[in-house]
Amino acid sequence: MNDYYAILGVDKSATPEEIKRAYRRACRESHPDVAGSTPEVEERFKQINAAYEVLSDPQKREMFDMGVDPMAPGGGGGNGSGFGFGGGTGSGFGSFADIFETFFAAAAGAQASRGPVSRQQRGRDQLERLTVDLADVVFGAQADLTFSTFVACDLCGGSCCAPGTEPVRCQACGGRGATERVVRSMLGNMRTVDACRTCQGFGTVIPTPCPECAGQGRIRGSKQVTVTVPAGADSGNRLRVQGRGEAGLAGGPNGDLYIVFQVRRHPDFTREGDNLVCTLPVPMTAAALGATMVIETLDGPQEVNVRPGSQPREVVTLEGLGAGRLNSNRRGDLKVVLDIRVPTDLDDAQRELLQRLAAERGEEHPEAALASTAGSVFSRLKDKLAGR
Ligand SMILES: [Zn+2]
Numbered sequence: 178m179n180d181y182y183a184i185l186g187v188d189k190s191a192t193p194e195e196i197k198r199a200y201r202r203a204c205r206e207s208h209p210d211v212a213g214s215t216p217e218v219e220e221r222f223k224q225i226n227a228a229y230e231v232l233s234d235p236q237k238r239e240m241f242d243m244g245v246d247p248m249a250p251g252g253g254g255g256n257g258s259g260f261g262f263g264g265g266t267g268s269g270f271g272s273f274a275d276i277f278e279t280f281f282a283a284a285a286g287a288q289a290s291r292g293p294v295s296r297q298q299r300g301r302d303q304l305e306r307l308t309v310d311l312a313d314v315v316f317g318a319q320a321d322l323t324f325s326t327f328v329a330c331d332l333c334g335g336s337c338c339a340p341g342t343e344p345v346r347c348q349a350c351g352g353r354g355a356t357e358r359v360v361r362s363m364l365g366n367m368r369t370v371d372a373c374r375t376c377q378g379f380g381t382v383i384p385t386p387c388p389e390c391a392g393q394g395r396i397r398g399s400k401q402v403t404v405t406v407p408a409g410a411d412s413g414n415r416l417r418v419q420g421r422g423e424a425g426l427a428g429g430p431n432g433d434l435y436i437v438f439q440v441r442r443h444p445d446f447t448r449e450g451d452n453l454v455c456t457l458p459v460p461m462t463a464a465a466l467g468a469t470m471v472i473e474t475l476d477g478p479q480e481v482n483v484r485p486g487s488q489p490r491e492v493v494t495l496e497g498l499g500a501g502r503l504n505s506n507r508r509g510d511l512k513v514v515l516d517i518r519v520p521t522d523l524d525d526a527q528r529e530l531l532q533r534l535a536a537e538r539g540e541e542h543p544e545a546a547l548a549s550t551a552g553s554v555f556s557r558l559k560d561k562l563a564g565r
């Protein structure tokens with residue numbers, strides 16, 4: 178029976194921490210990469226791993242302390258004698274073992290045939306926010322975006338190796354990227370294939386990693402892209418820019434860049450769907466008499482026709498001067514909401530004029546009559562904005 182304590186060189190009273198330390202030391206000394214890949218070295222390395230598997234597991238360690246080898250074929254049924262390490266399958270379990278071995282060997286074969294995995298990995302997709310002006314999304318625009326990301330390492334060009342060096346075949350797995358392991362269980366030997374721990378499954382190791390990127394083939398940096406802001410875009414719309422995300426590992430392809438637009442608040446115009454809305458203060462007299470007022474729109478100066486008798490919150494529509502819609506040439510309208518201003522600073526002459534007007538219109542003592550809410554200025558405004 179194997180003496181797992183002796184293999185790791187620790188006492189029977191060793192703590193889990195001491196066992197772990199002893200295991201690491203033994204691995205360093207006996208690793209096939211270090212000690213050379215001879216059958217003896219590999220056998221010793223297997224024993225070290227078996228010893229650690231037993232002694233690091235409280236249950237298995239207890240079994241072993243009671244004189245049972247948990248790693249012996251057949252699960253250590255008995256005192257260990259007659260179930261020698263590597264001495265074939267335990268008697269009585271032969272038929273099961275054969276079945277399992279065949280089964281797992283087939284599974285393992287399928288796995289192993291995949292071969293080493295590529296060091297190259299595609300970079301991750303990246304999401305960046307881009308704040309743009311209202312005019313940018315109304316007319317479409319170009320905007321520069323600089324963002325922090327991974328960029329390919331210039332020094333090694335993504336090879337991960339220091340200049341003048343190259344990856345070498347992994348000694349531990351012979352370049353296959355996988356190691357086969359026989360696990361002894363109650364049902365016999367089971368073969369499992371694991372990614373090689375030495376090369377992480379790459380099949381090669383990098384003896385001298387690139388000092389610039391620490392062997393990753395990429396470094397933190399920043400990229401700049403010129404973004405075409407499509408006309409009609411709105412806050413929350415996403416744009417995918419293919420291949421401009423994070424640089425991949427080891428020269429792998431870039432991920433994609435996703436840009437989320439955030440439209441800056443405009444002091445004068447708010448967006449409601451395809452339309453733009455603004456508020457135009459109109460003197461009471463202009464509302465009553467009618468006027469043509471000029472406002473500065475996103476399309477430059479435009480005339481707003483205030484009809485005689487315009488009511489508070491009445492809406493004047495300037496067609497085609499609104500916002501756009503993605504993938505459409507048609508623009509919505511600019512809705513100008515009239516904000517009729519009643520003077521609060523009348524001087525004596527003005528007050529007299531208004532009193533004469535009131536008398537002329539018989540409005541000196543206006544009669545009280547409530548208006549129904551259905552036709553109120555508020556519901557009219559809503560209807561108007563909704564295009565009803
Ligand atoms: Zn590099």
Ligand SMILES: [Zn+2]
Nearest residue numbers: 347350373376
């Ligand atoms: Zn390997």
